[in-house]
Amino acid sequence: MFDLIRKNSPHQIKNDVLSGLTVALALVPEAVAFALIAHVHPLVGLYAAFMMGLITAVFGGRPGMISGATGATAVVMVSLVLEHGVEYLFAAVVLTGLIQIAFGVLKLGKFIRLVPHPVFLGFVNGLALVIFLAQLDHFKVKDATGEVIGWVAGAELGIMLGLIALTMAIIQFLPRLTTIIPSTLAAILAGTLLTIGLGLDTRTVGDMASIAGGLPSFHLPEIPFGLEAFKVVLPYAVVLAMVGLIESLLTLNLVDELTETTGQPNRECIGQGVANTVNGFFGGMGGCAMVGQSMINIKSGGRGRLSGISAALFLLAFILVAAPLIEQIPIAVLVGVMFMVVIGTFEWGSLRLFGKVPPADILIVIVVMVVTVLTDLAIAVVSGVILAALVFAWEHARHIYAQQTTTDDGWKIYDLNGPLFFASAQNFQDIFTPNEDPNDVIVDFRHSRVADHSALAAIDKLAERYEKVGKTLHLRHLTPECRLLLKKAGKLVEVDVFEDPKYHVAVDKLKEKLGEA
Incomplete structure (x- = not known):
């Protein structure tokens, strides 16, 4: 059911496990940083990364996609934590998960298809810039209170830049020599061993915070349950749910493009919801899909659900038993990894769109x-x-026009072309000249489409204009639904049962009226 291990593919199993290890190593500083942004204990972020990663890998709709604590959700949490405390955050995360589950059950994940490609490009490029700017924080010098007092300089800066360059070079060129081990994992190991071996003075993961801890335990949010607490939590939960689903579903689309496979948006909504609900009950800060970590996973060869499961389990192992080792990883090495993520995430082809698209x-x-x-x-x-x-509305509003002809009987025909909707309603009115037209005028909708209520109102208004000057307006090739809803123009409709279209719109009131007829 879950396709945890692809059959007869030991090579893919190895890739998923090694890729999961690579992702777990890169997850540690990210989770700690996002926890600090949200003003909660680092373990709250690490637990979130573990639970989000594991649950979405098993139950989500996109194998190979990595979820965890993210900056997009962390910034929403700040004011809630500062004003009401971390317990309210846990309650908000539980409610966030329930909202996301509801989205999946109602199959609303499909609406991600309404996001146009230019918006998707802007999302990808924007996130690449956000990831890049976030890495610059590691070049700042802070005092004991966390205030920035300057920038890294001198020998320390030189060591950082050297490690970043070495990491990026290994990631870029190692795949040309061998693919036995993911290049990102090799870069992290090489940079760490070099730092330890040469005794280089540079900041490490341990300098950010200790990651040692135990298993997350069940914990009901300690808040006064009632209407007042619900009013506090609900707005944050709604925003967290929307931010989480938008980032997760857009990341799903990105992974779909990279792997040339198709994810399941509604199932991903449910997976994200279950993961966030569990987070709230087990002391995690929740989160959503992570573009950067997902890119690391895909570039390292992770394709199946096993990669996400491995990443989560490795992360838990780091927390439980391997914290002293992981805390020795230089921050500069992980910055180099994220810089390569930025390069791989940014849609450089979008820079060539100038002059080629509208x-x-x-x-x-x-x-x-x-x-x-x-x-x-x-x-x-x-x-x-x-x-x-x-x-879109502005462009299509200009596409409505009419070809005018006159019958042998002296009737004038407006053969309408283009969609009639809210944006084109005024242009529609400008086409007609009731004072100059003959006594009988036909508006033929054969090549047009009445799209919304504004269109119906425009037709109704046109009928009034002709009625005021004592002339008769005939409407041809309208749908039965339009004729039923046109209160004033309905009696003026000329029906052609052989030519009028028979498609219907899903409006219960219309169906009832049609049924009665």
């Missing part, structure tokens, strides 16, 4: 990218979708 599409890419960097992913994607919808 300017509006370029604008959408830039807007989504900038808003992703300046605010958060949810606002960026929603802004991009709205902007794309407005551009």
Whole structure:
């Protein structure tokens, strides 16, 4: 059922396990950093990465995709933790999971298809920039209170840059020599051993925080259950659910493109929801899919669910028994890994779109990218979708026109072309000249489509215009639904039962009326 291990594929099993180890090593500083952003204990972030990674790998809809604590969700949590405490965060994460499960059960994950490609490009490029900017934080010098007091300089900066360059070079060129071991894993091991062997003075994972701990334990959020607490938690839960699902489903699409396979959005919604619900009951900060870690996994050869499971189990092993070893990994090495993720994530082909696609599409890419960097992913994607919808509406509003002919009887025919909807309603009105037209006018909708209520209102208004000047308007090739809803123009409709289309729209009231007729 879960396709944990692909049959007859020992090579893929090896790739999934080694890739999982690579991801787990890169997950540690990310989880700790995001926990610190949310003002919770580092273990809260590590537990979240373990539980999110394991549960979504088993129950989610996208094998090979990695989930964990993320910056996109961490920034939403900050004010809740500061104002009400971590227990309210756990309650919010539980509710977040329930909302996401509901999305999956109701099969709303399919609406990710409404995200246009320019928005997707902006999302990918924006996240690449966010990942890059996040790495710059490791070049800052902070005091005991966490305040930035300067930047790394001198010999320490030289060592960091050298390790970053070595890491990136190994990741880039090792696959040309051998693919026995993932190049990212080899780079982490090489950089760590070099640092230890030469006694280089550079910051390590252990300098961020200790990652040693025990197993996560069941824990009911200690908040006063009631309407007041619910009012506090609900807004954060809704935002967390939306941010998590948007990032997860867009990451799913990205992995689909890279692997040329198809994920299951609705199942992923349920998997994310179950993982977040469990997080809230076991002391984790929740999260969603991680673009950077997913890219590391895919580039390292991880394709099956075993890669995500391995990453989660390795991470748990680090927490339980291997913390002293993992804490020796240089931060610079992991920065180098993430820089390669940035290079692999950014859609460099989008830079060649200038002059080759409509300017509006370029604008959408830039807007989504900038808003992703300046605010958060949810606002960026929603802004991009709205902007794309407005551009679409504006462009199609100009496509409505009519060819005019006159019959032998002196009737004037407007053969309408193009969609009639809210944006084209005014252009539709401008086509007609009731004062100059003959007594009988035909509007033929053979090549047009009445799309919404604004279109119906426009037809109704047109009928009133002709009625005021004592002329008769005939409407041809309207759907039965349109004729039923046109209160004033209905009696003026000229019906051609052999030519009128028979398609229907899913409106219960219309079905009832049609049934009665």
